[in-house]
Amino acid sequence: MAPESVDVIVVGSGPVGAMAANLLGQYGLRTVVIERETTAHTQSRAINADDEAQRIFQAAGLTGELGPGFHPCLKMTYVDDEMRMLAEVDFTKVERPNGHYIGALFNQPRLEAALHRGLERFSHVTMWRGHEVESFMQDDDGVSVRVKDTVANRTVTVRARYLLACDGAKSGIRRRLGLKLEGTTALEHALAISVETPSSAPDFTYYPCGPERVGIVTRTAHDEMRFDTVVKPGQDLEYVKSPEYVRSIIAPFIDPDSVKVKSVNLYAYHSRMAEKWRVGRVFLLGDAAHLMPPFLGQGLCSGLRDAANITWKLAHVLGGAADASLLDTYEVERRPHAAEMMRLSDSLGAMLASGGPFMARARNAFIKLLYHMPVTGPFIREYKMKPNLFHAEGFLFGGKRGKSKQAAEGAYFPQPRVEHGEEGERPLDDVIGHRFSVLTRPGAPAEVQQAAKAMAEDIGGVWLSVAPAARSGAGRSGEVVDLEGKLGEWFAQHGSDLVVLRPDRYVYAATNRAGVAQVHAALKQSVRPLTRWGSRGSRRAAQLGA
Structure with a gap:
């Protein structure tokens, strides 16, 4: 039997893979999503979507009833251990150039559910749960992927023009390609506590700046709050997951007896990037390509940008509207952007989490001073610490952004x-x-x-x-x-x-x-007009994955 033929295989149905599949679906590209797990994840990991990430959800048509239920962050307050304010950003007073809240929070299982519901709009996009990639081979025309149904214990071969590896930090596709992760892993760990609340109050976002507590405390949904804190080197990693310790983290902000602890997760954080994001017809996206520290909340946002970048290019190449060389610009554009976000996240983490009690108190005093100074105060209040990044080269007129400060090429256009x-x-x-x-x-x-x-x-x-x-x-x-x-x-x-x-x-x-x-x-x-918007419908793919 000849292998099933599709346009794109997406490996991994987390937020990045599911977003890529939604965007490909809108272009009519026949897509198979291969997901190892048989059921949806129930753990909240990522919690932040900036205005660009929300704009990508809008582009995917996932708003309103189809949306993930973003919870806007209206105010963000930096506090010390005594809950004294060091600085504050009132997002209701900050300009919103992308037409969305500068920051929004979410419950990841609900966000993934919204993305998966979005896939149901497309008869030509198929999700194969309980499947994993056993092997793949590339040639000049495509990728042949051997896929195992882990429930039925059978294998099928799927032929695709391209493969997107969205299979996370421990990417099996990246490993099979022999690509190394370059960078560092922090000595500290982070503890993430999700709790269920009986109502939508209180609603705040605090950044504890130490010296004892460093992290973020925020409402992520009308019925959920998240408490993330840095676990310092030398702390007992088992004890920090105990009910006693968890209670001590929650208590300064809300009565622990009024909430239900849903999950307690301990994880290391990384600043690592794959040596290459593309090998032939296989592309790495999201955590498969880059592992971001949590301090700017840019890990998932960066992965969504990857999906938004590669999918329109694949659609134009497969639709006869552009030469395959357009795909070369994916890594050229996305790697520097992700690297800069990683650098900024590392810098913020070093500022907030390093040093002992004396240094932490001195740092907090300095933050408070900066907040009240006429030059630096607006920089903090208007949230200019997250810069407007751009593509320095890639698919731009002339191939590169101009050197003038007024150069527009490569910039993200506003959405009023x-x-x-x-x-x-x-x-x-x-x-x-x-x-x-x-x-x-x-x-x-x-x-x-x-x-x-x-x-x-x-x-x-x-x-x-x-x-x-x-x-x-x-x-x-x-x-x-x-x-x-x-x-x-x-x-x-x-x-x-x-x-x-x-x-x-x-x-x-x-x-x-x-x-x-x-x-x-x-x-x-x-660029030429698209000669086709994909080949809609993939009944045989649905049958093979059943």
């Missing part, structure tokens, strides 16, 4: 709410969809608008003319009304008449009238 004809007020991404898009500034010359329309048609994208807020209620076909003025501000800041956005909302090019023809020519050489 806009007005779009009869659809009314909507987030910008919902108007654009999953395509390349070309936007022109308010009042752009007619020749620029005509060129933008032709450019969008040549690449199978969408052209949108941005109109000022004064046109609200009178927008024409093909216009989006800039209700908040944010798009107009962006064009003015970058001195641009036109911007080209990739499907993942990173800027491919921004130019004034003089550079439009050059951008058009470069883009037309690289």
